[in-house]
Amino acid sequence: MADTSHGPASFWTQANALLRKNLTFQKRNIKQNIRLVSFPILLCLLLVLIQHLVNNELDKPENRCGCSCVDTNGDGKCEKVCGLEYSTLTQGPSCPVPDPPQWPPLLQVPAPDYRAVMSDVIPHKDLPNVSCKRSGSCPVTVLFTGKNQSLGEVLAGSMFRSSSTLNSSDLDYLARSALGSESTPDYSNFLDPAFNLGLPLYGVQSQCSQNSTFSVPINILSIKIQQEVRCVQGVHLWRDSSSEINSELYKGYEKSNSERKINEILSAYDFSNSNGNNFNVSIWYNSTFKNDRGRGAIALMRLPRSVNLASNAYLQFVQGFGTEMLFEFVKEMPKPETKLRLDFSSLLGTLFFTWVILQLFPVVLTSLVYERQQKLRIMMKMHGLGDGPYWMISYTYFLTVSSIYMLCFVIFGSGIGLKFFSLNDYSIQFIFYFIYINLQISLAFLVAAMFSDVKTATVIGYIFVFGTGLLGGFLFQFFVQDTSFPRGWIIVLELYPGFSLYRGLYEFAQYSFNGNYMGTDGMRWGDLSDSKNGMTEVLIIMVVEWFVVLLFAYYVDQAVSLGTGKGTFFCFQRFRKKKLPSLRMRSLQRQGSKVSIEMEKPDVCQEREKVEKLLLDSDTTHSVICDNLKKVYPGRDGNPEKFAVRGLSLALSRGECFGMLGPNGAGKTSFISMMIGLTKSTSGTAYVQGLDIRTQMDEIYTSMGVCPQHDLLWETLTGREHVLFYGRLKNLKGSVLIQAVEESLKSVNLFHGGVADKQAGKYSGGMKRRLSVAISLIGDPKVRLCALSKLLWLES
Incomplete structure (x- = not known):
């Protein structure tokens, strides 16, 4: 037999032995490794294929800048002319706009079926009766409050003109009147949907005459169209406090929100401590459409006209009737012709890439459970392998495999042009992915102690993968996008590692999507200071959980290890008194x-x-x-x-x-x-x-x-x-x-x-x-x- 004078193997000798065995084992499983790495590569290729098909669809003539056959010379022959004035809302964003059109500033007016009326939910007696909805004659409601009710009554009464002071032939009608629309605001003012969808405008006035519908001329570039305007009465109602207004607005929104309609109230004003020498006003406005498409894709809020109405009312109070600031139009900045592009890697990447990264979890988990099921771990301990070398080499081994996997994923995704990877700062991506795979490996060590069967662990592992992705995409993401959802609860949800991963990928997706849309960069280190950016809190949560889970996993492993488990309170055993062996009596x-x-x-x-x-x-x-x-x-x-x-x-x-x-x-x-x-x-x-x-x-x-x-x-x-x-x-x-x-x-x-x-x-x-x-x-x-x-x- 061999020489026995070598003594017990040192820590590094044991680590070297286990490392050599793992490398040999990995080499024998090369086919499985190829399948593992090929999954994200195939997914990236699928996204590129979808991107190519979508781009081809977007490049079709019906989706590009609109064109029409126009007789430009009066000779009866038409020429093909393209431009914003011939485009739909879908076509408009791709048109060159050297001189953007001027649009009248509008209010966000509730549709007739969704205007505030007296009900069991909102029992105020000064609200219109519900019967007005049957005749379509409900007025729009404006709430106001402040410390001086008489001043508030004067200012609120001066906001809307009466029908006797206006007619459609006035040149300054659009600048002086309070026009509004029930249409959803768009994300640019190149083609305002209020003037493009054929819906009527509403002229908000203190009183409406019998003939309350007329048309006004609207210039869209070089074309003049007649826009229908319907008079609607604006009713101003006093409330005793801003908290009372908050309650009423909230109840009104909940009552009419089943189909994502706008708020029942037109607007609300708090004149606070305003007087003849001081003008202080807070304005509530309808932001229902603000975040329908996520952060960065914010619809243009119809707020400026509300500010202008309050400002003009105060000027007339101070300087007398006839003194006002005309608000003539709003317009976008000029822009060149652009191609319609939709970055699918950012749009769908959050869900798909969550699955890609999470699939490492069942791989690590089943490998650890396999050693428990086959009792290979205890066999190695029987031959002198200590816990320290085992944990160090096993952890490093899984970390290396996961790092190579993620590196191939990011490099390949960037190489084929996925904006999700190429636009965001690579150093932020490296830190995020590195921290998460460490957390994921630590979690696998902890969960592995709960299983002794590979099949069961595999099923649970993949339920975790797909369940986390689906819950993240169809539940957690809506909480993140909902600005009214408490931020503290978002942080609580992010304590679940899968949601931390989803939130980080969601931030990458949002910044890359907006960067691609706006022609700018994605996420940079400076963006982490943005209060709406959740990446900082996610990184902190994952780092803390990484160390906590790793320590807890080691403790559980020592307590319940197969055959050599030391018990739940093994760390206190050193303080117990040792008992000497005693004689055994026959039973x-x-x-x-x-x-x-x-x-x-x-x-x-x-x-x-x-x-x-x-x-x-x-x-x-x-x-x-x-x-x-x-x-x-x-x-x-x-x-x-x-x-x-x-x-x-x-x-x-x-x-x-x-x-x-x-x-x-x-x-x-x-x-x-x-x-x-x-x-x-x-x-x-x-x-x-x-x-x-x-x-x-x-x-x-x-x-x-x-x-x-x-x-x-x-x-x-x-x-x-x-x-x-x-x-x-x-x-x-x-x-x-x-x-x-x-x-x-x-x-x-x-x-x-x-x-x-x-x-x-x-x-x-x-x-x-x-x-x-x-x-x-x-x-x-x-x-x-x-x-x-x-x-x-x-x-x-």
Whole structure:
């Protein structure tokens, strides 16, 4: 056998052995790795294909700037002329607009069916009666409050003109009147939908005459059209406080929000402490359409006209009637012709990329659970692998695989032109992805302690993947976009790691989408200071959770590790007083009024007395001492409890070979399982080299060689690679390691004929048993335990 003077393997020797084994194992699973990396690549290619198809669709003539056949010379022949005036709302954004049209400023007027009326929800007596909705004659309501009601009445009464002061022939009609529309505002003013959809305008006046519908001329570039205007009465109502207005606005919005309609109230004003020398006003306005498409895509709010009405009312109060600021028009900035493009990687990327990154979780989880299910982790511990090297190498191994996976994902996505990656700062992406994959690996270590079956872990892992993506896309994202949803609850939801990932990807998607749309950059470090940017809080949450989850996962692993679990409160065990072994008395069993005494055979009594004497004398000449070792399995389904090992006492001196022969159910497997740490004893204990199997299994493993009853092998590693790995754990190196491996394989007839270099998964049952014996022999351990069918062999 090999030289045994090397002593226990150091931390780095164990780490080197495990790293070599993992690299070999990874090389054998190259096909699985290719499939893993190909998934995000195929997804990126799919997004590029969808992007190409959508761009081709957007480039069709009906989607480009509108054109028409116009007789420009009066000769009866038409020429094709393209421009904004011939375009629909869909076509307008692609048109060149050197001189944008001027649009009258508008109010956001509630549609007739959604104007405020008196109801059970809003019981104010001064509101119009609900019967006005049947005749379509409901006025629009303006609420106001302040410290001086008389001043408020004067200002509110001056906002809207009466019908007698206006007619459609006035040149300044559009600038002086309070026009409004029920149409949804757009995201630019190149083509205002109020003048493009054929809907009527509303002229808000203090009183409406009988003939309350007329038309006014509107210039759209070089074309003059007649726009229908319907008079609607504006009613101003006093409220005692701003909180009362808030309540009424909220109730009105809830009442009419089933179809995402606008608020029931036109606007509201709080003149606060305004007087003849001071003008102070707060304005409530309708922002229903503000965030329908997410951050950055904010519709133009019809607020300026509300401000102008309040300002003119105050000027007339101070300077007299006739003094006013004319608000003639609003217009966009000029722009060149642009192509319609829709960045699908940013639009759909949040959901898809969440799935891509999360699929690493079940990969790591199943790998860890596989080692638990096959008892490979405990097998490595039996041969001297400590928890420190195992955690360091396993964590680094999974981190390296995840980093390579993410690096390929980002590089490939950027290379094929996905804006999601190319527009956002790569340093922010690197930090975000690096922190999250560390959190994900830590979470996998924690969750792995809860499973012992790979199939169950795989199912739960993929439920987590797809469930997180769907909940993020169809629930969490709406909370993020809803500005009224409390920010504190958003942070609470982000404590769930999947939602932290989704929020970060959502921020990347929003910035890349808007950057592509506006022709600007995506997310930069300066954007993290934006109060609407949630990336900073996500990074902080993930860093804190990373360390907390990792520490908790290590604690749980130590507490519930298969066979060697130290218990929930193991960290307090050092403060407990150690109990000295005591003499064992023969058991007495009381049944009713009878007392039965278990009679033991003379050789059993003699061995028990020998053990008790050795324990009292603290003898060190015996390698193995079993002290009244018991294993009792609890009863199930009404059956009594089962004694597997019934008070075994045994002492083996150094150099002794002991065989235990018996039929199935005799307790051989239960005994060796307790000796090697696979199961805990019910009572009693055993000492190996003076070390207690209850509390010192980690130290016992450094001097023990084990051949368990069932083969604990990696299917893709060869016999030689198995013995090499366990030889390194025994601190064998160089030529000594090679010689020990050859001797171990030769001793079980697995060396010749290329058998040693054949994968263990292709071995027969007998060859696997021989390989397990070879593993137990490597490094010449001081104590060897081997379970062979009906025979238990223990050598010291």
